[in-house]
Amino acid sequence: MHKTFYTFLMTQRNPDSTDAIAEFANNAFLDQSFPKQSKDFHELSQYLELNAGYLPTMTVFDDAWQAYLASEA
Known part of the structure; x- marks a missing residue:
């Protein structure tokens, strides 16, 4: 894993979205x-x-963590 979870999470930001992540x-x-x-x-x-x-x-965190792991694979 090269990037931090926070760095990954920031790629998921969308102020107009109602998606939980x-x-x-x-x-x-x-x-x-x-x-x-x-x-x-x-x-x-x-x-x-x-x-x-x-x-x-x-x-929500668990789902985001799984997406983070997948992005680092």
């Missing part, structure tokens, strides 16, 4: 504490569980 990306962009350098699932998952009230369900 796009909304996650839009909100993560505004989250100044988001662990932008992380490539670690557990670190990101823990951060989101404790700090990301904007994430309606962790399934």
Whole structure:
């Protein structure tokens, strides 16, 4: 994996979309504490569980993580 999850997630941003991953990306962009350098699932998952009230369900993160892994394959 070369790019960080955050870098990947920013490619999913779309302010006009109602897609769950796009909304996650839009909100993560505004989250100044988001662990932008992380490539670690557990670190990101823990951060989101404790700090990301904007994430309606962790399934959105799981789906985004799978897309991230696929993009790095």
